[in-house]
Amino acid sequence: MEDDPEPIPDEALDTVRRFTRLVWGEKNLRGAWPLVDGTFRQCWAQQWLYPIRDEVRAEGFDPDEVVAAFCSSRPDHPVWTPFEQGQLRILASMGDLDKWPIPLHRQRITDDVDLVFLVPTVAPGGGIPPGGFMEGQSVLVRQTADGWRILSLWSDHVIPEPGWPPRLA
Numbered sequence: 001m002e003d004d005p006e007p008i009p010d011e012a013l014d015t016v017r018r019f020t021r022l023v024w025g026e027k028n029l030r031g032a033w034p035l036v037d038g039t040f041r042q043c044w045a046q047q048w049l050y051p052i053r054d055e056v057r058a059e060g061f062d063p064d065e066v067v068a069a070f071c072s073s074r075p076d077h078p079v080w081t082p083f084e085q086g087q088l089r090i091l092a093s094m095g096d097l098d099k100w101p102i103p104l105h106r107q108r109i110t111d112d113v114d115l116v117f118l119v120p121t122v123a124p125g126g127g128i129p130p131g132g133f134m135e136g137q138s139v140l141v142r143q144t145a146d147g148w149r150i151l152s153l154w155s156d157h158v159i160p161e162p163g164w165p166p167r168l169a
Contacts, residue, residue, distance in 0.1 A: 005105040008116060012141045013102060015148040016116045019139075023091055024098035029084045034073040037142050037149035039159075043166035045070035048083055050165045063164075091153075095120070097137055112143045115156050 015035055022032035033041070045067045049056060053063045061079060069077035091097075100118040107115040119136035138156035141148045152160055154169045161167040 007104050008102070008106045008114060009143075009148070012114055012116060012143070012148040013104075015141060015150065016102065016118075016139055019150050020098040020100075020118070023088070024096055027088055027092075029088055029091075030075070030080070032150075033075060035150055037144065037151045038071055039162065040149075040151050041071050042067055042162045043160040043168055044087075045083070046162060046164060046166040047168060048087070053164075094137055100136070109140065109157055110159070113151060113159065114141050114143075115139070116141055117156075 019032050019035045022028045022035075036044070046063075049063045049066060056063055056066060056079065059079075061077075066077055066079055069075050070080070070083070097118050100120055102116055102118055107117070109115055116139045117136050118139065137153070139150060140152040140155065140157075140159070142151040152158065152168065158167065158169050
């Protein structure tokens with residue numbers, strides 16, 4: 001008899017569900033930002049700023065200072081609003097993720113990083129069969145001293161790396 005698959009930790013599921021509710025349900029990225037891992041905050045800001053660095057500089061802002069402001073769990077910077085509005089449009093194009101079920105079988109990437117997969121429909125038994133494939137949205141979560149945090153929305157295995165440009169996928 002095979003061992004039952006390990007379930008995703010409840011705290012990790014709670015973080016993903018709160019994040020998806022705030023972002024896709026309430027359209028409130030600022031409210032969800034404290035649930036985002038610090039590395040992902042930095043990379044997300046760099047990814048957004050990278051193609052518009054010259055325009056941001058022309059407006060009198062240093063891109064590195066903008067990123068530093070966005071690394072806060074409560075960012076307070078004049079360019080936050082355009083960032084949030086643009087990102088919410090992009091995220092909305094992924095679907096209504098706040099309504100998508102989450103297969104409950106744990107998929108560890110590293111000792112402190114798990115893959116949580118949101119799917120439009122869930123397979124019988126609540127999991128993805130071994131070797132099976134389902135369309136959906138990958139979310140990496142990392143266990144930190146402050147609890148589980150969203151580490152990536154753009155890869156099922158790549159740990160984000162800050163830089164100009166950052167590595168997200």
